[in-house]
Amino acid sequence: MRIDVLTLFPEMCEGVFGTSILGKARDKGIVSLNAVNFRDFSGNKHNTVDDTPYGGGGGMVLKPDPIFAAVEHLLSPLPAEEVKPRIILMCPQGKTYTQKIAEELAQEQHLIFICGHYEGYDERIREHLVTDELSIGDYVLTGGELPAMTVIDSIVRLQPGALGNETSAVSDSFSTGLLEYPHYTRPAEFRGWKVPDMLLSGHHANIDVWRREQALQRTLERRPDLLETAELTPKDKQILERLKGSRS
Structure with a gap:
């Protein structure tokens, strides 16, 4: 299984990826875990990834172009016959995450998580790029990194060989x-x-x-x-x- 996380703070992910069950699963080759800084795909000299919202209002909105460019970069080396990944947007407006969804996502070959860190996302990201929107609860966090780590942990532990006792996940x-x-x-x-x-x-x-x-x-x-x-x-x-x- 391959999991990519698009984030402005890849260092938040690396500590989790290298620890406990996730770290062991990555070391065993059960899962590939990658944090990608989508600021690298901003396409401008100031590496700007956000802008003020049209129509006014507070906060900043993530621009569509860096997100699309980062996802397209991840998809470009994939063989044409490979199953397209699920592209998951972590946001408070998404479907509430459950163990049933974890079990469904655990069957996928490739997942891409998009983590925001500002007021919101340009709506075109929702409409034309993502396949799923997920929320881990009815509260607001600074960004999508912690929710993404939560979801990824629950998925990886379901992979065959990730846990020392294969019956553990069944009885949780x-x-x-x-x-x-x-x-x-x-x-x-x-x-x-x-x-x-x-x-x-x-x-x-x-x-x-x-x-x-x-x-x-x-x-x-x-x-x-x-x-x-x-x-x-x-x-x-x-x-x-x-x-x-x-x-x-």
């Missing part, structure tokens, strides 16, 4: 549509707080049932909205009815 919160069940490790008792007996029983089938019930209970308590779209079995629905009854 949201991957099943539910919040994850609680975890415990040694010691079996800490300050009088004991690990649930079920987890010490060694009966893996019963442990799986317990974990599913715990995931359902935690989701019901903390994110009941997720239950509206989660794929629930008839047994899950019975458990939920019992849990709801015990709360009334």
Whole structure:
């Protein structure tokens, strides 16, 4: 997988790219991670990439020409038969990012992220260049670099071989549509707080049932909205009815 990030601050990305799961995945050749400074494609002697908005108003707007030129530069060496990349604009107006979208993007061969850092983007970037607009939440950040890093981290960890334990990503919160069940490790008792007996029983089938019930209970308590779209079995629905009854 190849991921390119168009940014005015590539140094923000490099620290993340070289650390933890992302760094290991890049070292293993699982993913290629590149930060591209689109100021290099400004086409003017002052390296200007923004300008005042037509019609007046505060702030500065990113010009279309450097962004288009940077993307076209990234695409120019690609073979004609190669699948075109998804070009993702990080912005507050985009679709709210979810684990389902992460799993979808993880199947792509090439992703290009565009990170703004001013008042906004020239609308022609949205209309004629990008394929997706994503937001990581209903709040405003200084630029798109941190949101892009968040999205990239969630995608790379889904690549085969990126995690030490391949089952980890499968059981994570949201991957099943539910919040994850609680975890415990040694010691079996800490300050009088004991690990649930079920987890010490060694009966893996019963442990799986317990974990599913715990995931359902935690989701019901903390994110009941997720239950509206989660794929629930008839047994899950019975458990939920019992849990709801015990709360009334």
